[in-house]
Amino acid sequence: MITAPERTPLARAFFDRPVLEIAPDLLGRVLVRTTGDGPIDLRITEVEAYDGPNDPGSHAYRGRTDRNAVMFGPPGHTYVYFTYGMWHCLNLVCGPVGTPSGVLLRAGMITAGADLARAHRPTSRKDSDLAQGPARLATALSVDRDLDGADACSAGGGPFRILTGTPPDPAAIRSGPRTGVGGEGAAHPWRYWIDGDPTVSPYRAHAPRKRR
DNA sequence: GTATGGATGGACT
DNA sequence: GTCCATCCATACC
Secondary structure, eight states, rough: OOGGGGBBBGGGGGGGSSSHHHHHTTTTEEEEEEETTTTEEEEEEEEEOSTTOOTTTSTTTOOOOTTTGGGGSSSSBBBEEEEEEEEEEEEEEEESSSOHHHOOOEEEEEOOHHOOOOOOOOTSGGGGGGBBSHHHHHHTTOOOGGTTTOOOOOOOSSSSEEEEEOOOOGGGGEEEEEEETOOOGGGGGGGGEEETOOSSSSOOOOOOOOOO
């Protein structure tokens, strides 16, 4: 059987590198989420890097807990957390074992299985907002805490696979401050996106929640 | 088009 | 008790 080059699975070694190298390199790659009803393909268009134990924006900043334990484990696995009482967010663990780094998948374009994704997100109005935003992305792909720690590089049979995809025009890759990260963590331009892509969520500066 | 605030629950101090 | 890497409906321009 002939496999198109862009459908080649990423080797696990891809994730065994510094997270700031991996994050922009993930743009344009294709995450295949295999559900019981079939596969959904997501072309990644926006990510954020969370760099190890010294990054104040990272869940791992204050050390290992039950929630973030998989960030301290082997790269190439998923880290799924629950937030705002309703939503899940999907991350990929990066770097050597023991360096709790990861990439948050913030947005992407559904390139196959859009009917399945739409069934998971019936409020979506158009294809480009099916996975526009980290919680929408996780919802569209039917990802929850049950998938925390799953292998993202399984050759077959697993819930996730990542393909090489088609790289974006290097001139279209942008970076800037991370959404929703304040304090010292806001100084780093560790959010990466494909400029002009309709699935990239609008930038919002960090604003502390108002008191009531 | 932008602005606002409610929904909702677990992690952490 | 407070914070949170959010989304969506609604109100208003």
